Amino acid sequence: MSALTATTLPQNHALQQATALLRIAADEPRPQSSATSVDPSSLPDFALQQRAAALFTAAENDLHRHTDQLFARLMIVQWLAGIVAALWISPLTWIGDSSQIHVHVWAAVLLGGAISGFPVWLAWHHPGKAVTRHVIAVAQVLTSALLIHLTGGRIETHFHIFGSLAFLAFYRDWRVLATATVVVAADHLFRGLYWPQSVFGVLTASSWRWVEHAGWVLFEDAILIVAIRRMLQEMSEIALRRATLEGSNVEIERQVVERTAELTRTQAELLETSRLAGMAEVATSVLHNVGNVLNSVGVSAELATSKVREFRTGSLKNVAELLQQNSADLPAFLTTDPRGKMLPDYLLKLAVHLAEPQVAILQEMEMLQKNIDHIKEIVAMQQRYARGTGVVEALSVADLVEDSIRINTASFTRHEVNVACEIAPLPPLKTDRHKVMQILVNLLSNAKHALDHSEGDRLMTVRATLNQVGQLEIAVIDNGTGIAPENIDRIFSHGFTTKKMGHGFGLHSGALAAKELGGTLKAHSDGPGLGATFTLTLPLEN
């Protein structure tokens, strides 16, 4: 019966509270009576109710266990207090000048121990069980009786009963108060009938006087039961709120997990995009420089063509036809004919004339060959760096820097950028060749762009040194357009660019790549028009 009530009570509270919450949420008009039946259609989901009921039961059980333990300690204290009271008030009983230990002392020790011992044992070994708190209630009332007796029936000690009832209300279980009240009433009833002087202090008492005493106890019970009802209601409201909160937390956690997964996916995609963008930038640089070289190839081919066109092949044909016409007597033609006499000088002049474009063509052909070799070199370099992704190898810093410059050489030449390279003696760098190359090519390309609209000498310096903590620092310094202070912090953000045709990938992916290599990429500028320095810091061993 009690178990049934215990499980249904919180659910009813939870249902009523949930209904109230839902009504508020739906802005429904509230019913006139708060005790109206619950509309099933307005109930929250069953799981919430169940969780609220479980939380209520857990809180109630926790309360019972703690109160049991509190009473266990209280009973021990009361037992000791009873002994102290007996020793203080009536330590000895006397016959003249001889004495012996007063029976109250023995009662305090033995009877008090018997009353307190069992409930203390129950509270320690079976906390939270219904039987424990009911035994405690009985023992507490018996302790009151013992203390009243030990203090000689003092009216003040009777307050212990009312204090005990208030303590028993800590259980928030009206049945415990009922048990205590039944014991008090039964004690007064039976002792009133058979031994009235022991309980009412008179030899004859009305057979209904026990009702008066029990009535005062019931008076306190009534107040305490009202308080218990309110406390139980608050507990069930708290349980429902906690269950609702837990539900919200679960939903929030689920969303956090979902968003985190989305973020991880997006970050991976971004990394891939950045990597591709980095590779594209290298490829763009390669194509750009190959294009520049191809311009030279075109110029050389055009020059060679025009020189070839300058060849006087018509004059040579005329000489050949003249010799063919006089082939019957060539010696007479060459010695007697005025045209034949001029022919050797003419051929000599023609040979000199033909030799001149030949030299120029040969020179252009040599230039052409060099430019083709340069294109081969650029393509081979690009292939070498593209192939090396993810592979850690020992690299020469000087080679890395020079290769990255070489890829951009044609562009630098075309835009009249003077590149200075300052590389200190450095140990080999063990890292991913491709990533470093990607960063350096991007930095050099950015520096070239920064110098495009620069007046005066366009200077770029690439400086490689070891810093104070033994890390490699490669600084790309230009005297170009510089960076505005408000852009310094944003310059590595994804999508941020100051170039008209830029995408905002280069520096972002460069910074990410540097981080992947265990290093950093930082920017510094004294302001617009004052140039910029980008410093790539890398550990010598990644």
Added chain:
Amino acid sequence: MAQYSQTAGATGNPPAQWPETSRVQRDPGQSQLILFLHPRCPCSRATLGELEQLVAHCRGLFSAQVWFIQPEGMDEDWSKTDLWHAAAAIPGVQVNVDYQGEEALRFQAVTSGQTLLYDASGGLVFQGGITLARSHSGDNPGRDAIELLLKQKTTLSASAPVFGCALG
């Protein structure tokens, strides 16, 4: 414990008339209450509580003396316990030491808490205890009887059981 509480002590056989040989000061023309106590009897604290109520209820109707026995070989410190001070604190109550229990013997008092009430003419009208049990305060027939006698609502002599330690 119940048996201990409810077991009355011996009441002796107090003289029906005030003994002339007594050192207890006679107060002619007034009812006189004499209470014999064992200075260390824990049960007698309740008796003093009841005496206090009697004094309050019947102010001016009687004079009261409390006699604390002091057995042979004991000094006054043995007698002057907290009970002594509690008795002395009751207004109008005279507190005395009964050396070697001479007066207790004279009045035939043998149990702590034994109370004797002599009327104005020196006749014994009440003898016994003024508690219902050992150590227990509260309404009791002994105190009720004394109140009725003092207020002259009865002239019948009365007695009640005495609950306390033996005086000697």
